[in-house]
Amino acid sequence: MVKFTADELRRIMDYKHNIRNMSVIAHVDHGKSTLTDSLVAAAGIIAQEVAGDVRMTDTRADEAERGITIKSTGISLYYEMSDESLKSYKGERNGNEYLINLIDSPGHVDFSSEVTAALRITDGALVVVDCVEGVCVQTETVLRQALGERIRPVLTVNKMDRCFLELQVDGEEAYQTFQRVIENANVIMATYEDPLLGDVQVYPEKGTVAFSAGLHGWAFTLTNFAKMYASKFGVDESKMMERLWGENFFDPATKKWTTKNTGSATCKRGLKSEEKDLMGKPLMKRVMQTWLPASSALLEMMIFHLPSPSTAQRYRVENLYEGPLDDQYANAIRNCDPEGPLMLYVSKMIPANDKGRFFAFGRVFAGKVSTGLKVRIMGPNFVPAATLVTDIRKRKGLKEQMTPLSEFEDKL
Template identity: 35%
Template sequence: MPKYHQDDCHRQMSQIDTVRNVAMLGSMGHGKSCIMDNLGAMTGYLAEAKIGDQLFSLYRADEKEKKSNYKTNPCHMMIETKSSEIKGEPGKQELGEQKEKSKFMFCMLDTPGHIDYSPEVAAALRMADSTLCTVSVTDGVGVMMEYMVLDSLKERCKPTLFVNKLDISIMVLQQDPEDLYRDLAKVVESMNVALVDAEKMGMKGFGLDPTLGNVVFGSAYYGWAFSLRQFAAMYAKKMPGMTEEKMMKRLWGDQFYNPAKKTWTTVEVDGSVRGFCKFILDPIMQLHKLIMAEDPKWEDLATKLGVSLKADDKKLKGKQLVKRVMNLWMPAADAVAEMIATHCPSPNTCQKYKIEHIYKGEMDSDIAKSMVACDPAGPLMMHLVKMNPTGSAGRFYAVGRVFSGTAATDKYHVRAPDFDPEDPETTAFSQEGRCQNVMLNLGKDMVPISNCPAGNIVSLGGIDQFMMKSATVTSDKKAYNFKSLSFNVSCVYRIAIRPADNKQLPKLVEGLKRLQKADIIVQCVSEPTGDHIVSGCGEEHLKLVLKDLKEDHAGVDFTRGVPTVSYKETVTSECAKPALSKSPNKHNRLYVIACPLGDEVSDAIESYQINMQQDVKKRARILIDEYGWEKTDCLKIWGFGPNDIDVGGANVLVDQTKGIQYLNEIKESVNSGLQWAARQGPLAEENMRGVRFNLMDVKLHADSIHRGMGQLQPTARRVFFGAVLTSDARFMEPIFKCVVNCPEDVLPGVQQAIMAKRGETQHSDTNNGKSSVVAFLPIAETLGDEPFSKVLQTKTSGKALATYQFDHWQLIQTDPLEKGSKAEQIMLDIRDRKGLKVEHPDISEYIDRL
């Protein structure tokens, strides 16, 4: 039974200094859900005996089966724990005195560890103030964790660290203390390397340091963990003249103790032992060894360490006895809870530096000031970032964080990401909707509460009918939106589906609509062929969404095509002369040149460093200083396209005309043509990327009725197509960053597999007989009858394992308009799949003559 009632938890949410919103980060299998079990047992959500086995934070049946989560769900826990003062300025801090136990409201966000589900991590980081990074000491800091840490810094989340799986190092690998210390130190060092950009971003005090207490070590599965403070407090009492603070510094790094002389040195000399090994690892390892050997001396040692066992506990044997003794000696939940309470900032601290990076409006506005102050009495500002099913068919709870005001059952403005209060054309993206109920995720239960004050994470009922994937909810009409989430993956995998029975088509279409709401990033579109295309981040992601579509959202059978990847269309040169297109009534002409935008600018747009919502002068300064643009061009950018949040508008339209009458009247029409053209390019209706369109000249009819949207939008699309086709059009293909882990003896086979699938090895490392190879690999090579995984298994006799992360787009050098080229085959295959004419695009359809 939970130790606290929902009313107690609701009251605690108002004590904002005690609220901790924490995202759990870690690669698959590193132990995040086991840590949740420890905290859950502490709050009464499960029995202590089930720690590591129940995995209570996994909601879905398929998650429990694979012991890995696919979705992020908030879990509120009211916890009574000690905390400590932090003394000194950021970057020069020390751990102060330990305070008495007090109550805290933890909102833990257990995120997926698989790269395909990293959009769920992005959603968690937007809601969180801090992170609990979990790293297995036996595996070290992997590429996935490095990406997660970088993403967490962008969202201004302060890190803490749990170095997990010491049980494997002690009982399975049987490492000696010095080797284990070096592995632990390497994990901490690697995490700090990943955090190196924090100071550049203006975030001081984000480093990890065991002597400061923001790192704990242990075994989440066996339910034990410790910080240096626990041992420092114990030994400081036994050593004359030794303080707790001084002892903590002795227990990490190059601090060596000589038992015979009872002296400390900073270099290893004969007879000296590293402090961490002597005072921490030695007693832990000795206790493990005695219990596993069934040596009765373990009872004496346990008693000395303050462990008192019941009669039933003493009947346990082997690993079960180890688990019980270690959990009683140093409960993992206590160490983790104290670290979170001490080092994870409260919302009213974090929002002082988080808001300016996530809010589109001016920071000197009353709304921004209310959010910075985390004011529950201010106007409501809430960012809804994901949807969770309610259990009722087709209905969802919208999950998000209140940054200002208090969310309650009332009417609010619900705004899609495209809404701009200064643009009257976007008013359709804002609706007035009623919140029907406010729900708290208390453990695994959804419980209703009357309201939710600023700084807390909560789920709203009834709002789902007014939004698609995410939304800004506000009580103030003048408020700007929150910035959209930034994902480090793209929907590059596609699969076509059709209902097995055509009579079930309406159910399938309705199911696809629900699926788009339920998944943060999945895309569903209909093709002229009658196929419905579902796009995901990878094979695992596609499997999951298709399973959910069939079982939860549509409830019908459907046939599946062969998985394919998406491509981008781009240009590699500037056309010799402007492309010309005339409007259907022949009264208007547009002259446009297409040229490469450049990968750096494209990346900056896709990562939201450059966007249309920016101040014009600020955007111009970035383009001039960092990318060498002309000032005149920077100030005359008309738009980016396409505007789809999950596609990224890495194509730009620049006005280079001079002295044209009525030009501003056609801006909207031409921009609309840009969106259309950039979303479906001329080669195969794939998204464009990296194209800069320069509007060189315009001839317009004097009468406005002859130069309306119906005349200029299709003309703009045609002239953009013509400009692309005369500028050496090419395809770009998506590239994975592939990490292959394997024994050292099969390294040559790994290299052969990478070369066989058009991959490029970047670097490889070998340590203790284990090798890790990082390579760039075309995503198309991971599909088909002979995917990379199959070739890798063949070449290495099944001893190698590959993980993937979308990294970048790469140009395909061959010309798609050249007969017999590889790019031509790609183009024709895509056109055939989409029901287009299986032939080269006819440039005469897009370019007119005078």
């Protein structure tokens, strides 16, 4: 059942500190759309049981047939976080409600233009890397595009189930694999980083790296385990984060940390009676979904470590606006001012059912869109001396609308 309404979405649009505009980027077939299903399921749009199999953001028939994303797809998701999950959040916020405007972008090199269009209207990016294949050519390409647009990245090392079910690696081998993936991603980020963004490299001990299995619907960050063990042992959470990554091992016999491997441990988690009849992959999926739901870890990482529009537009204005950076338009973008002049960027045109008509998909960086408003269209061939003014006609497409769920009945 959907956990939000169009009115709730419209209301939270006024809370600019509680919005995250983000893209999901990766090399082809590294699990972007599959992982996105977990976030869509957490918002109640699809059932949790089918998350990972539906690929909700692959809306075209050819995408479903080929199993890859061809066109970028946007979706708005509403979440209400608990006080417990936000108690260590130090940024500005208005309550516990958050709006995630997410764009699932293609990973194939032939569709790089779709990635560029998606990145221009987002402030953060979730970079997905297959832990077995590692950082690939298109991973570097999309990372370079993101950093060129001053997009702040966070990383998830995906398809962890392949490590354990297919490759049958032990804990130490898995750690070395993950470490190598993170280091390779950080080399690219360090190469293309922007001084205005600061340090964009990702660190597991700082909570900017998640470890996930999109098909099975589970994920975690070190923050999840740090909270768990910090309360159990009565130590500081930040110190526990540092211990959980690197050559550190906990000896349960002495209850002390050591640099020597102390062996394996077990985890107990309750299952329902019907779930105990599962075997193999279905059993692993249900256990891990119950213990470490992907949506919780990914949402917390995105809210804590990706910027809100009010933060990002301060340093992105130079990329977004070509005019004088001290005029009223630049200041309106920089301040994310809803009362300023309208500044709207259209990233793509989507054909409507009416012949010759299109829906403009984009983002408002300043001001407000309203029916009857006169706007200046600055297209690809725009010449500052010549102005084209057009009326925004009174069409139902201007209203805040949600696609009827009946259109997705075959996926629910």
